[in-house]
Amino acid sequence: MEFMDHLHSHSGLLRLVPRRPFPVTIAPMQWYRLEFHMANELGTLLPSTFNLSDIHVECSLLDKSPAALSSHWHIDWQLLLQQGAWDSEPSLQIQFLIRPINTSLPPHLPAHLMVMVSPTYDGDNSFYMLPLITAPFCLTSKRQTANNLVPNNRAWSNYVTQHMYRGFSLPCFDQRYFLIRESWVHGTPGKLWDSALVISDALARQLLPLNLTRPLKVLDLSAGTGVIGLLLAFIGQHQNNTMLDITLTDVPEALSLIHDNRCLNKITYPRLSVAPLRWGIDKDIQAIQAKGPFDVIIASDVLYEPIKFQDLVKTLDKLTTPSTQTWIGYKRRGLKLEEEQSFFTLCHPRFQILDRSLDENVIHCFGWLGPHAPTLTTSLPPCLPHRVTGVQIFHLSKNSPQS
Ligand SMILES: C[S@@+](CC[C@H](N)C(=O)[O-])C[C@H]1O[C@@H](n2cnc3c(N)ncnc32)[C@H](O)[C@@H]1O
Known part of the structure; x- marks a missing residue:
């Protein structure tokens, strides 16, 4: 217990980590759900002093290449649940929909996009949250995504993503993001x-x-x-x-x-x-x-x-x-x-x-x-x-x- 407290003592910078994989092909004007849990850099779960109801979330949409805030597509989102649906482990769920910014001149499809989820903690100033950039996905027409069921003989990983990216930007980067993919399966x-x-x-x-x-x-x-x-x-x-x-x-x-x-x-x-x-x-x-x-x-x-x-x-x-x-x-x-x-x-x-x-x-x-x-x-x-x-x-x- 003392050891766990010690590990938590400088663990105020929390990461959002995807909890479930996400389809790689989605359609505009449809609601999708992302689910995350929160952990510190070691992957250990939240200390008891963390209050879930003090989290607020903003979402942004990035074009994948080069990674920059999208000027053609807009994201609407709702924060749904702050408690795991099936167990007691705290999680965040976000429901989102992507729509064109200019409806009279819809942008070309397919589009390759990423969702950046930026949580902030309003409780006290002991926790900060590192945004997660997730799900590089292909936005395509509804007809194509409906057929996008996973054939039995194909690897599931071709159809879903659980990629975890972090993005770095400064004003002088002209809205561009430097991205890093974390791969926790690579270990340290x-x-x-x-x-x-x-x-x-x-x-x-x-x-x-x-x-x-x-x-x-x-x-x-x-x-x-x-x-x-x-x-x-x-x-x-x-x-x-x-x-x-x-x-x-x-x-x-x-x-x-x-x-x-x-x-x-x-x-x-x-x-x-x-x-x-x-x-x-x-x-x-x-x-x-x-x-x-x-x-x-x-x-x-x-x-x-x-x-x-x-x-x-x-x-x-x-x-x-x-x-x-x-x-x-x-x-x-x-x-x-x-x-x-x-x-x-x-x-x-x-x-x-x-x-x-x-x-x-x-x-x-x-x-x-x-x-x-x-x-x-x-x-x-x-x-x-x-x-x-x-x-x-x-x-x-x-x-x-x-x-
Ligand atoms: C905690 S990680 C830090 C990685 C990175 N510098 C950072 O700060 O995010 C420790 C790094 O040391 C490397 N490392 C561990 N043992 C090593 C060894 N014997 N020779 C070279 N690198 C080693 C690991 O592969 C790992 O990338």
């Missing part, structure tokens, strides 16, 4: 962790507008979904600046999701590479060293298995020079203090370590909360207090050889 690398959300947002805001005049080599170490490195490439591509040189690495089995997310955003950025790197494995480290030296290394949420700390520190040591800025995102979850400390003890002989967790420039803002995000004042962009995610940011700089 398939999730979008709080630390990556905080770091990607902070980096994007610091880099924009991108006016680099000399190359900056960035390594996103153990990139998971690829969110941080791919967002940097998306920004470079969007701003026509190719001075960022970006490498994403992870264990070999994690790389396919990074490639999928790269394709999803149509990233053709020329200076982007994705490569395997297992901590501590010399062959892998040497291959990545050849792409350096790196100006910046980002290691988001890599401190969770003390048994691997030695290999991780060895990897960081080999990939850094005294001019490399290394940023580590860390979230306190289940590690004991002495386990946490053992990472820094291993780093100490080689690195200077600064805790930048409460530096507002580093950690303050949050572009993942969507167009309906709560704002503290009208003049400020969406903010996510540090206490909600508990993400800590450490800056490591390598001691020069003579020091």
Whole structure:
């Protein structure tokens, strides 16, 4: 019980997760239903202090490619139920209908669209909700969807989707969204962790507008979904600046999701590479060293298995020079203090370590909360207090050889 309370202590940023699959082909002017439950980043369900009746929901419609608010189609929606229909697990149900904005000149069908569901929590300010972009579906005529029954010999997954996307947008993106597909079946690398959300947002805001005049080599170490490195490439591509040189690495089995997310955003950025790197494995480290030296290394949420700390520190040591800025995102979850400390003890002989967790420039803002995000004042962009995610940011700089 105490352990569960501990896990919940910085779990104020909740995710909507699809509860049932959804057909991939639907028709305009017809009502459909989506059902979700809510979980924190670990997938554990809601703490008892969460009050379902304090949730409000806004829906928006995105064109799939490029992902941007649809200018042809409109979505009507109703929030139906806040309790599971068949069991006691809390869930949200949304009923929605899609109609043309201009009825006298209906847009062409088929259309490829996505629904963005943006919940807000009005209870107190201890919970924030990450919008869900779900169901990339094909909007087509009624006659075609009526025939869209699943033949016995065809995979159900061709006819339904349970895809979970998160979208990032800033005013300078001209209504476009950078999308990341989460794939919880991929395990740890398939999730979008709080630390990556905080770091990607902070980096994007610091880099924009991108006016680099000399190359900056960035390594996103153990990139998971690829969110941080791919967002940097998306920004470079969007701003026509190719001075960022970006490498994403992870264990070999994690790389396919990074490639999928790269394709999803149509990233053709020329200076982007994705490569395997297992901590501590010399062959892998040497291959990545050849792409350096790196100006910046980002290691988001890599401190969770003390048994691997030695290999991780060895990897960081080999990939850094005294001019490399290394940023580590860390979230306190289940590690004991002495386990946490053992990472820094291993780093100490080689690195200077600064805790930048409460530096507002580093950690303050949050572009993942969507167009309906709560704002503290009208003049400020969406903010996510540090206490909600508990993400800590450490800056490591390598001691020069003579020091
Ligand atoms: C908690 S996830 C964080 C992913 C991503 N950086 C983020 O913040 O969303 C931890 C990442 O470390 C990677 N990882 C775990 N053990 C590893 C190892 N021995 N070598 C390289 N990467 C590893 C996982 O594959 C996973 O992508």
